[in-house]
Amino acid sequence: MHFLFPLLVILLQSPGARAGEIIGGWEAKPHSRPYMAYLKFSIENKDSKCGAFLVQEDFLLTAAHCWGSSISIILGAHNIKEPEKTQQKIRVLRAIPHPQYNNQTFNNDIMLLQLEKKAKLNRAVNLLALPRMKDRLRPGKRCTVAGWGCDIAKKFPNTLQEVELKVRKDNECKDKYHKYYNRTTQMCAGDPKERKASFKGDSGGPLVCDRVAQGIVSYGRNDGSNPRVYTRIFSFLSWIKKTMNAHEY
Incomplete structure (x- = not known):
């Protein structure tokens, strides 16, 4: 899959589209979103970062364009520059991008990350529910x-x-x-x-x-x-x- 990433980088740097940042937001209450994970990886020897979220004790969801080498995950973090006692650092066993992911249109931009061991669930590390098939959000939500x-x-x-x-x-x-x-x-x-x-x-x-x-x-x-x-x-x-x-x- 490494051949996909030069094309992806070109797309992200083009005037048309670019992947994810928070603008106009505010600092979250520490550990109020216990499902959040900090994701680091490398593309062509350059460090990159993304978000991910825990949906099962041993699985996270993220975007397929966050795929690379040396993937690492930190769960239970608020300040990613501090060694917080709540943090769990677990290695990724396998990254599974959607087989129909298109790095030029970003269609099917979804990936599962399986952890080497199950996360310990507590107030700082917990699961986020997935939608039911009948869910359909109305504009304005x-x-x-x-x-x-x-x-x-x-x-x-x-x-x-x-x-x-x-x-x-x-x-x-x-x-x-x-x-x-x-x-x-x-x-x-x-x-x-x-x-x-x-x-x-x-x-x-x-x-x-x-x-x-x-x-x-x-x-x-x-x-x-x-x-x-x-x-x-x-x-x-x-x-x-x-x-x-x-x-x-």
Whole structure:
């Protein structure tokens, strides 16, 4: 899969689209989002970071474009620069990107990470619920995104940040991203009137609505403008369950 990444990097640096950062947000209450994981990996010997979230004691979800070598995970973190007692550092046994992931359009931008051992669940480390098949969010629904991604000044915070976003109509992202946007596997969120968005480093984190993971931070314009695109999780429920069952210990 290494041949995919030069193309991916070109796309992310183009005027059209760029992966995940939090703009216009605020610092989250420490450990109020116990499902969040800090993900580090390498692409062509360059360190990169993403978000991920725990959906089973030994599995996390993230974006497929967060795939690389030397993947490491930190659970239970608030300040990723401090050796907090709540942190659990567990090695990744295998990364499983969706087999139909397209690194040029970001379609099927979803990946499972299986841990070498199960995480210990507690107040700082816990699971995030996945949607049911019948769930379909209406435009205007308020949801949140969290991550350690940088702000509009390109500064990366040490502590977890969060922001509230609105679900948008599909045609708003279709008009903005044209051939890249797929309303079946992607969803649109943000508010063009507000300077609030996910941005670089937040990719792979969850779009949470009523304590349920409905989307995964995927891509958007590199100027941080809204709306932005999120992988629609309920479209992949059967793949998620089938894949986790196939890799049980």
